[in-house]
Amino acid sequence: MAVERLKSTWEELGRVDPLWAVLTDPERRHGGWDVEEFLATAVEPVEQVKALLDQAGLSLGDKVLDFGCGAGRLSNALAAHVKEVVGVDIAQSMIDEATRINQFPDRVAFVAYDGHRLPFDDESFDAVVSLISIQHSPPAVQLACLVELQRVVRPGGVLVCQIPSRPSKPEQLPTEAMRAHIELLDVPSPVGAGQRAPVRTRLTNVSDQTWPAGQLIRLGNHWHRDGEAVRWNDGRADLPHDLPPGASVEMELPVVAPDEPGDHDLELDVVQEAVTWWAEVGSNPVRARVTVVRDAVADVPALSPQPEVVIEPRPAPRGRDDGGMEMFGMDPSLVRLLFAHCGSVVVNQVLDDMAGTEWESFTYVVRRGETV
Structure with a gap:
């Protein structure tokens, strides 16, 4: 055994x-x-x-x-x-x-x-x-x-x-490749404090270089309230396959709502793990206002099975x-x-x-x- x-x-x-x-x-x-x-x-x-x-x-x-x-x-x-x-x-x-x-x-x-x-x-x-x-x-x-x-x-x-x-040890992308457009397709609101919820997005490579899968390139999130970060890094979604310039992929990011009820700003950004969040080098993150309530919300969509990452x-x-x-x-x-x-x-x-x-x-x- x-x-x-x-x-x-x-x-x-x-x-x-x-x-x-x-x-x-x-x-x-x-x-x-x-x-x-x-x-x-x-x-x-x-x-x-x-x-x-x-x-x-x-x-x-x-x-x-x-x-x-x-x-x-x-x-x-x-x-x-x-x-x-x-x-x-x-x-x-x-x-x-x-x-x-x-x-x-x-x-x-x-x-x-x-x-x-x-x-x-x-x-x-x-x-x-x-x-x-x-x-x-x-x-x-x-x-x-x-x-x-x-x-x-x-x-x-x-x-x-x-x-x-x-x-895995990522090969660092050049800074000029770290350019993404993130479109929010569905952001549940309201959600219960501490409740897990899916955020549907469309991620587009707006650089002139291919993003390779398997290099720890991920969609992630932060929560802000009144200009202050209240939760960092509670969700991750892997780039499911190589993404060439101009191409897009729909992704679902699982996030966990903050514990304190009220209005919060949910920020989505791309990160190459062990390298940098892309907003730090000039890419544009995206934000949405989410209302957090005390109790779990029954009609928040269930999380979908995560796609397999295709790498060599x-x-x-x-x-x-x-x-x-x-x-x-x-x-x-x-x-x-x-x-x-x-x-x-x-x-x-x-x-x-x-x-x-x-x-x-x-x-x-x-x-x-x-x-x-």
Whole structure:
């Protein structure tokens, strides 16, 4: 079974070289990490998590789960911000090492689990943080992990999860190619606070160069109110195929309405991930006024199935020379649909570099729904 293979791999890594298995610096193999230096590497990513939550008006709360804690790197850094941290991992050998180097034994505890069901009651935590962990689980295990994390977070709590999407490094378009005309075909209004809704558009390439599919060219959105951004990046739609100069394509962008009722401006723009939003280099975004009401609106259209992106096939860099670890991506639309199905909302999706240069990776900030 996939879970047993995963457990076996990480048990061996935890026995042989646990700190290096978490941070695979080639110069630190075979016990090359100093414990204090190793733990210090978690300060910056935890500060980044805090900043993302602050931006969304959310917090870690008092009790946090560090999922896939390994040797407890993030757990110790999280202890500087919350009252209680529990680290959980599939490998007992990792839990043993985390316990050995625990800097806050009065506030940080470590627990092994079987890879299937977390040993915690429903709604046990204010927040879950999982960085550079879910990426090593096979697809079916990834889905099970996210459902379990949703289960153990209290209603209104948060999940911050980093997951790669696919092996990809975009070839930056020249600035003069970043020229788009966006026509709004259907913008639902009103919509309920936090409600997911489709925005139908027609996107036209008004540059003199072809936009290639597979280069992380996407339609995205921002929400504004009274001249201030209130939500950034809650929707993405991939360019479905190469788009030559003058050509158009109809696209549907899933967006999530802000939490505060009232009139908001929904702005649509094109982005090349890891490069720039096109409005920053002279392209024209488009805006529409959307009324947000307190309760969900029954006649908001359902989302259509997302079209497959047509790109040239290429091998995925799955196996790596690092002791048997593998990398597995998860499509962002699947992440969003899974949490939406569970009654939660992805309030932000931020490109990160945690999976290395060969992978496109995102950190998701999720607010757990009030009901499941």
